[in-house]
Amino acid sequence: MEKEICTISITSTWLGDDYTFYEDHRIKRVYDNHSLSAHRTEWLEPPQISKQNKDKLVKNCPEEFKEQVMQILDYP
Template sequence: MEKEICTISIASNWLGDEYTFYEDHRIKRVYDNHSLSVNRTEWLEPHQISKQNKDKLVKSCPEEFKEQIMQILDYP
């Protein structure tokens, strides 16, 4: 397993939505669909993430990881 870079939460209201980025450019998303369906996990490619969510991820990203995360997301 490659080394984790960071985890960024873009949760809205009470539903969780976290993205974990890895050095090998893999992206793991853990999210809640609703209160009875929590901590669902999926592995994503950058093109599967909406521009709106990419914006939120970059905005919420710790400064020391921002350049690396932008590169993984192919952000602008």
């Protein structure tokens, strides 16, 4: 498995929503739909992530990983 770059949380409520970025440009999302459906996992491509969520990801990204994450997300 490729090396992990970082994990970014964009949780706005008590439900989790975490994105993990990998050096091979894969993106793993682990999220909770509701309290009975915790820790669902999906693998995403950048076009599948909304502009609003991309904004949150870049905003919450640690500064040392921001350039890499923006490149993976194809963020302007």
